[in-house]
Amino acid sequence: MKELNTETLQYYFKKSLDFINSFYPFIIGVIIFMYNFHIFVGNYSPGYKLITLIYPVIFLTAYKDVRKDVRWISFILLVIPLFLFVSYINKHGYAFWGSVLQWEAKMKIVFNLNPIFDGIPFNDASFARIYQSDNLTWFMRLVYNNGFTLCTMICIFRSAICKDIKKMLKYMCSAHVFQIFLISPFYVIFHLQEVWFVHGQPDMLLRHYSYKQAYGSTLNCFPSMHTSIAFAAFLLLLREKNKIFKTFWGFFCLSVIYSTMYLKIHWTIDVLGGLILAFCSVKLTDFVFAKLQPKLQPLIDKYYYRNSSKDISNSKSVSNLIQ
Structure with a gap:
């Protein structure tokens, strides 16, 4: 002993x-x-x-994806401000979005798409409701009500557990930050409301809105941001190595997209627009990161990654990780 x-x-x-x-x-x-x-x-x-x-x-599921080549202290110093930013957005994002809705409601409508979209065959996504059941409706409400933030947040949290700052930033930029700037012109120019409201049918989300509340909250349909956020997360999920996470969370993201049509919220063209927006947002993120990487790589190699062969060979030693 x-x-x-x-x-x-x-x-x-x-x-x-x-x-x-x-x-x-x-x-x-x-x-x-x-x-x-x-x-x-x-x-x-x-x-x-x-x-x-x-x-x-x-x-x-994050165990095998943890980065072993990242310095702990450098990672912590970077991840703290990122999480402060995410916390701020979670706390104040909906209030900010509500003020944008009020501002839009006071503006003169430039293009009213309600009658145009309502007149396009199958644009109300009725094909998504061929089969309906109480259990399916319950699940669709669950994923829709949580999909706007959860699709991305789970990916961000898991990337943090894996000590992958680059992946965190890509999820944030592709699914939220860049999309806000890309989608805002559409929301200002086009007036389009949710399917159930235009058809004068009950709200399948059971939000119990008054007419005034429903009118304001059902604006900004084109393109569908629920779809664009979920699909951007899905496109990045395809790059993940862990099959369980990729399959499980990819199914959730695709379910969010389907829920927008099943619940009579978004038109078919809204969803197609959201898919295109997500693709453009992911490609824009890839482009920006590719342009910034050569300029930042020397700093990253020096202060973020452990770059000596001795450190790499002893990747499991905390004494080497926190150097």
Whole structure:
């Protein structure tokens, strides 16, 4: 038995840190699951339980994708402001979007697409409602209500667990940041409202709006931003290595797109426009990153990546990671 001295304590301390460094995605996933265990066994709605379960499951899939060539301190210094930005957007984004809607409602309509889109055969996406059931409707409401933010946020959180700042930024820019600038001109120029409102039918999301509330909230249909966000995330998901994450979360993103038509929210052309917008946004992100990379690469190599062969060969050692 080793004598309990300073060297022995340092040995076990480094071993413990090495274990945490190797298996922290599992540890975080288990902690999140245990922290929310009362939700899974409590009197909460099935939808809330399902959404809560997504986080630990997704983090458990991140184990093999963790970057071993990234300095911990450099990563932490970069990820903190990114998460502060994400938190700010989550907190104030809807209020900002509400003010944009109010501003648009006061403007003179440039092009009213309601009668035009309503007159195009199959443009109301009735083909998406050939089969309907209570369970399918419940699921479609669940994915639509959570899809606007969750499609991207799960990908961002998982990228953070994997210590991949570049991937985090690509998800943020492709699915939200660049899309806001690309889509705003369409929302200002075109007046188009949701299918159920134009047809004078009940809101399948059961939002219980008054006419005035419904009129304002159903603006900005073309193109569908639910579709563009979900499809941009899906296109980037195709680049992921983990098949479980790619399949599971890709299905969720595609379900969000389908839900916009099933719930009588977006027109077929809205969805097609959203798909095109997402493709353009992803390609724009790739272009910007390709242009910036040669200029930033020397700094990245020097301060972000561990670049010595000794460090790489000892990638599992925390003493080398935090150098």
